[in-house]
Amino acid sequence: MTEYTEPDRAVADRLEPWIARLGADRKAYQHHVSRVLRFADLLFARTGAAGPPPSSREEFVTAATFHDLGIWAAGTFDYLEPSCALAGDWLITHGREDLSELVCRMIRDHHRIRPAGRAADPVELFRRADLIDVSCGARRFGLPFAAYAGVLRRYPDSGFHLKLAELTLRRALIHPLSPLPMIRW
Template identity: 75%
Template sequence: MTQHTSELDQAIAQRLEPWTDRLGADRKAYFHHVLRVLRLADLLFARSGGPGEPPSAREEFRTAAVFHDLGIWAAGTFDYLEPSCALADDWLIAQRREDLTDVVGAMIRDHHRVRPAGSATDPTELFRRADLIDVTFGARRYGLPYSAYSALTRRYPDSGFHFKLVELTVRRALIHPLSPLPMMRW
C-alpha cells in the first residue's frame, strides 16, 4: 500500500483497497476526490460553527465518501447511485453499522441534487455541497475562499478525475441522448 500522510488518508486507502482492480488507472483520481470531498465537508462544517466531530471523523461521511461514485466502476454504469448505495449498505452491514444505512443512502442518493437537501449543517446537504465544490473545480464554494480549495488540490491533485467525468458524460450522451446525466436529482 502507498504511504499516506494522515489517519484519514490511511483509513480511506484501506476502504478502497478491495476496489483497486476495478478502479484501475482511475484509483488515484478517485482516492483524491474522496479525500477532497471529506476535507471540504470539514471546512464547510467548521464555517457553520456546528457542534461535534468534523465530518471526516464520522463514519457516515467516510462511508458515503468512499462509496458515493464507486458504482461507476463496480457496476460499470453512469447510472450509479443505486449501485453505490448497495455497495455502501453491504459495507455497513459487514461492519455491523446498519444504523447508518439510511443516512448514508440519503447522502449518496442526493449528492447530485439540484436543490438543497436540507439545512447547511444537515449531513446530506453538507455532503452534497462538498461534492459540488469539487466537481465544479471550486467555482461553487458556499462561502469558502478559493484558496482553501486550491490548497486541497495541491495536497490531493485531480489526477484526471474531472477528465474522467467528462469522458463518461460524453459516452453516456452518445448512447442515451435523452438521459445524459441520470444521477441528477431535483
C-alpha cells in the same frame, strides 16, 4: 512524500477490494474522495455547529468512499443505487447498519439540484462538498478560493475531471435523452 491522515487510511482500506476495478482511475477517485471529505470539514467548520469534523465520522467516510464507486463496480453512469448497495454492504459487514439509511440518503442526494437541508445537515453538507469538487471550485458556498486551492494541492485532480467528461460524453452519445441520470431535483 505525502503523509497520510487517518481519514486517508480509512478511505484506502474501504477502497482496497476495488483497486482492480478502479484500475488506472484509482488515484483520481481516491483523491476525489479525500477532497470531498476535506471540503466537508471546511464547510462544517464554517457552520459553527458542534461536533467532530465530517472526516472523522463513519457516515461521511463511508458515503464519500462509495458515493461514485458504482461507476466502476457496476460499470454504469447510472451509479447511485449500485453505490448505495456497496456502502450498505460495507456498513452491514462492519456492524454499522444503523448508518445505512443516512449514508444512502447522502449518496442518493449528492447530485441534487436543490438544497437537501440546512448547511450543517449531513446530506446537504455532503452535497455541497461534492459540488465544490465536481465544479472545480466554481461553486464554493463561501469557502475562500485559497482553502479550495490548498485542498487541491494536497490531493491533485490526477485526471478525475477528465474521466468525468469522458463518461458524460459517452453517456450522452448512447443515451441522449438521459445524459446525466444521477441528477436529482
